[in-house]
Amino acid sequence: MSGNKALQYLLLTALVACFTSGLLAQTRVVDPISDPPIFKVISPDINSGKITLRWDRSPSPDSLIKGYIIYRLEKDNLGQISTIKIDSVDASTFIYTDISATVNSNAKQVSYRLATKGKLIPSRLTDPHKTMWATAKYDSCKATLKISWTRYVGWGNRVKRYHIYSSIGNQTFDSGALVKIGTVTGTDTIYSLPNITENEHYHFAILAVKDDADSTSSWSNHIYKNTLMPIAPATMGFDSLVSSQNAVRLRYRIDNQTGTDNFEIFRSDNIFSIFNSIHPFTDKTETEFADNGLVRGRTYFYYIIAKNKCNNIVARSDTAQSLIVNVQNAGETNNLVWQEYPLFGGSVTYSVWRKTSIDPSFMQIATNITEATYTDDVSSLFGKNVSPEVCYRIEAEWIKGNYKTVSQSQVSCISIVPDIVMPNAIDPLSEMVNPGTNKRRNRFEPITGFVVDFSLQVFDRNGRVLYDGSTGWDGRINQGEFVKPGSYIYVLKVTLPSGKVLEKSGTVNVLYTKM
Incomplete structure (x- = not known):
């Protein structure tokens, strides 16, 4: 190897070693990111409305868990949702109560997310959990309560069921008084309660x-x-029927x-x-109504109802009855009969009132009668x-509890058929009065126990009318000269107040004791 190539090789080896050393150093200083906790549930306290969150620890190693961060999702006036950090807890805490928000006061759903606090940065956020929001709608016309709620969010499709709890009777809420009244599946969010009391x-x-092993709720x-x-009216009924x-x-x-x-x-x-x-x-203070145009002599029955805004009857009075009394005469007695008044759980007594021409007004002649019939002895009226x-x-x-109704019948009248007696003789010139009848002997007129309207005609034997009037005959010929002694024919017609006409005929003798 030449000297230049050897030098190049040494330099290259040194560079590779330096680069490799740098990469190893970088790997050692960067820690792994923590996993989020296992978010189990959020649940409001049904008394205070404050929301409690529960979770299990993050699956990350303890070295990567420095605590947990609680976030609340809030919506601004424009509808934009922000994730707001509201608090954090240490690594050994797995429950948190948010004292700054309640479902009852907010009147809405509340959502939360969690994260694990790592060494340097938080973990990713959990999926949100959102509270339910329940409402109740009262249908007064159908007497039902429709309870509906939003689904619990956070368990996906693993909501197994919803239980509906209720208490009744007290305005103040007592959670200890709640009892389960129904259950629906996890896909239902409506429950109707019938037969609601107003x-x-x-x-x-x-x-x-x-739907888990713990039945988390x-x-x-x-x-x-x-x-x-x-x-509805506590009391309602008739005071009187006249x-x-x-x-x-x-x-x-x-x-x-x-x-x-x-x-x-x-x-x-x-x-x-x-x-x-x-x-x-529509006026509850109204107290009187006249039912006109009725059939004479017929009994009628009445009741009052009260209806609510749904047009349902919420109160009904007892039935009241008008009265019709029927009277029949039998000589010296009048027999009265009427239809019995309906009891409907009450009691009834009757009283009888009578009026004659000598009474200034109706007088009570019998009371506390329990039968719908009465016999009146009128013999005492004869001769008066x-x-x-x-x-x-x-x-x-009629009395039922503290309520009383008085039903007054129509007025029924009857004419007592008088016993008509005609004198058999008169003395036109006499001034005497018969002490038994209190009638003058010089006047020919009917003798009855009552004041009656009558017409009288007197004829001679030839059928000539000697008198035609209504005050009694004094023995004169058409109010002129007196007739001669003898027997004369008369025809009497008595008209009773009922319109009935009684007729009687016979003869009368005219005598003169003073001539």
Whole structure:
């Protein structure tokens, strides 16, 4: 080898050795990058809403694990998502509670990522885990609660099931009162709860369960739902029903604490038949309605309903009944009959009221009657110079608890058929009064126990009319000269208040004791 080639060889060998030494030195000073931890779950505390993260250690050697870094994903006003470091913990810590964010106050999902703190740089980030966000929607018309939630993010397709928990009755949330009411598969995010009670406090929470050996689980936020609806009337019913010939006046009361403003009165002439609406109204303070144009002599039944905004009936009164009393005369007694008032869990008694021409107003003649019939002895009215017409009304008093309804019948009148007696003789010139009948002997007129309207005609034997009037005959010929003693024919017509006409005929003798 020549001297130049030897020198070139030595220089080349030195360069290679130097380059190789430099590469070895570089390899020794660069450490491996740590692996991220095993992110297991995030779960809010259902009482406070604060979120706790749990993970397992990084699979990297201990020498490469200097701790763990917690990141929260936050969205700005423009919708851009940033990964914000919020804290770090040492290498022996595998649980962290974020005290700066709660699902309940944020009313949204919250996402986190983790990284291992290496010797020089952090590991790559884990895939994000995101909390569930649950809501409840109340359908008051269908009385259902629809609970829905977002899926738990972080387990991929390994969400095995969702459990639905609920408590009811208290406005204040108590997680210890939660009970499981349903379970759906990991692909479902809706649960409907039927037969919801109005104006009740409901609490819900969803528990997601992972399909793994530990059945890892995560809670949703806590949901509170008050199923507010206008309060139905606690009391509602009729105070009175006053019947007349072709109408019934209804008076009623509705609980003034109710929030309902949709009411209707229904009517039927048969308690077992269809009731029809006759009066819708919206004012809960309304107290009276006149039901006009009714069929005379017919009984009617009524009830009130209250409806909510869904047009569902939320309250119904008991059924009230109008009264019709029927009266029949049998000599010295009047027999009264009416339809029994419906009990509907209450009790009823009746009272009878009577009015005659000598009474200034209706007088109560019987009370606390439990049967729908009454017999009135009217013999005491005979001879008192009153009209033969007697009028009655019935009042039914229905009581159920603290509620009372009084139903007053229409007025029914009947004419007592008087026993008509005609004198067999008169003395036109006499000034005496018969002490038994209190009638003058010089006047020919009917003797009855009642004041009656009558017309009287008197004829002679030849059929000539001697008197035609309504005040009684005094023995004169058409108010002129007195007739001669003898026998005369009469025709009497008595008109009762009912319109019935009684007719009687016979003869009367005219005598003169003073000539």
